[in-house]
Amino acid sequence: xxxxxxxxxxxxxxxxxxxxxxATSDTIxxxxxxxxxxxxxxxxxxxxxxxxxxxxxxGGGFTMSRSPGEVTLDELYRLTSEGSVKPKWPNxxxxxxxxxxIESAMDGIFTDAExxxxxYFERYTIADVLNTVHERASR
Amino acid sequence: xxxxxxxxxxxxxxxxxxxxxxATSDTIxxxxxxxxxxxxxxxxxxxxxxxxxxxxxxGGGFTMSRSPGEVTLDELYRLTSEGSVKPKWPNxxxxxxxxxxIESAMDGIFTDAExxxxxYFERYTIADVLNTVHERASR
DNA sequence: TTTATCTGTAATGAAACATAATACAGATTA
DNA sequence: TAATCTGTATTATGTTTCATTACAGATAAA
Numbered sequence: 001x002x003x004x005x006x007x008x009x010x011x012x013x014x015x016x017x018x019x020x021x022x023a024t025s026d027t028i029x030x031x032x033x034x035x036x037x038x039x040x041x042x043x044x045x046x047x048x049x050x051x052x053x054x055x056x057x058x059g060g061g062f063t064m065s066r067s068p069g070e071v072t073l074d075e076l077y078r079l080t081s082e083g084s085v086k087p088k089w090p091n092x093x094x095x096x097x098x099x100x101x102i103e104s105a106m107d108g109i110f111t112d113a114e115x116x117x118x119x120y121f122e123r124y125t126i127a128d129v130l131n132t133v134h135e136r137a138s139r
Numbered sequence: 140x141x142x143x144x145x146x147x148x149x150x151x152x153x154x155x156x157x158x159x160x161x162a163t164s165d166t167i168x169x170x171x172x173x174x175x176x177x178x179x180x181x182x183x184x185x186x187x188x189x190x191x192x193x194x195x196x197x198g199g200g201f202t203m204s205r206s207p208g209e210v211t212l213d214e215l216y217r218l219t220s221e222g223s224v225k226p227k228w229p230n231x232x233x234x235x236x237x238x239x240x241i242e243s244a245m246d247g248i249f250t251d252a253e254x255x256x257x258x259y260f261e262r263y264t265i266a267d268v269l270n271t272v273h274e275r276a277s278r
Numbered sequence: 279t280t281t282a283t284c285t286g287t288a289a290t291g292a293a294a295c296a297t298a299a300t301a302c303a304g305a306t307t308a
Numbered sequence: 309t310a311a312t313c314t315g316t317a318t319t320a321t322g323t324t325t326c327a328t329t330a331c332a333g334a335t336a337a338a
Contacts, residue, residue: 001226003296006245014237024313031238033229035298040314057306058312073248081226085256087140090172097276098153099170105271106145109212113259117224120252132244137236142325163284174327179285196335197283 002081007032007042009076012126013133015052016068022061042080049079068130074121085117086110141220146171146181148215151265152272154191155207161200181219188218207269213260224256225249 010032015023025043029036043062046052053065086107092099149171154162164182168175182201185191192204225246231238 001224001249003226003228006226006228009245010231010237010241013241017237026313031232031235033231033238037299037316038297041316044315054314055306056304056312056314058310059307060305060313062314085140087142087145087220089142089145092149092172093170096170098149098156098272099172101272101275102149102152102268104275105268106148108271109260109263109268110140113256116259117252117256120255121248124248129241129244129248132247133237133240136240136243165284176287176328177326180287183286193285194335195283195285195333197281198336199284199334201285 001084004042004080005077007034007039008046008080009073009126009129011039011043011062012046012051012064012068012071012076013129015062015064016126016130017133018063020063022055022059022063024061028062045079046076067127069125069127071126072122073124073126073129074118077118077121083114085114140223143181143219144216146173146178147185147219148212148265148268150178150182150201151185151190151203151207151210151215152268154201154203155265155269156272157202159202161194161198161202163200167201184218185215206266208264208266210265211261212263212265212268213257216257216260222253224253 011028014028014031025036025039028043029039032039043052043054047054047062051064051066051071052062054060054062092103094100150167153167153170164175164178167182168178171178182191182193186193186201190203190205190210191201193199193201231242233239
């Protein structure tokens, strides 16, 4: 699994928490503990898909453009990490009965595994994550 | 996901196909298209957990010691790739409400995601994979 | 009993990948 | 006009994965 997924979820949760106020890539990066450029790159992707708006220049930053309750982790997974369930491995030997056919066999299994995981991530929204964070914070 | 999982599945499928005959790490490696030492390392793990038997020396090799229909992919996943669903990422900032609590929140989500994937892999046995391979071979 | 062939495993090297860091153009505000 | 941001390309650095080398120990066959 790509850690961009985690950065995307964290950033959106952060923005949801701010309820419309702008946050700079620097502020978000400090919360996530990664380099600001990396945050900008991930958020750039989210912007292109309409999840956030960005404002350049002094006093600029990022803000959510969708309701946190409507953004599922599934969407973010597909955006950042699609195909990550299936590991990479060399093409097996096509001259061998097993080698020639196991790849497509395993492919089907991995594809279904990923599909199921996506369905699992559909259950969670950014609002859910934010709620969980708040619950844990108030203990 | 660790590609050792794929090597384990491929190797066992190969051995199941041989129905008791010995195969060397070299032969298996040629089918999988990886280095023989890597095959030996993965099979060494499988041996320690009772899935196969190995015989050293000239004329030696590997053979299955369990019925292919009883070995589920789930067991092999856990043996080779447990924990691979959750990506690695730096510890978020503990001074931030979000940073301090999102890790454990996401942790729970990833743990459940993995548990579900394991349950999915329980559906498939090495015999199933071998059958699929044979089906595809006879088209 | 010697030689060839295997496994078992450690250790080193190379390639691939992920991430950080640097740099700078363009936008925006004050 | 200076300061502050995003956007993005490019270049390092670090990490992980994988292949390779090396060699001890086991076994079979000549």
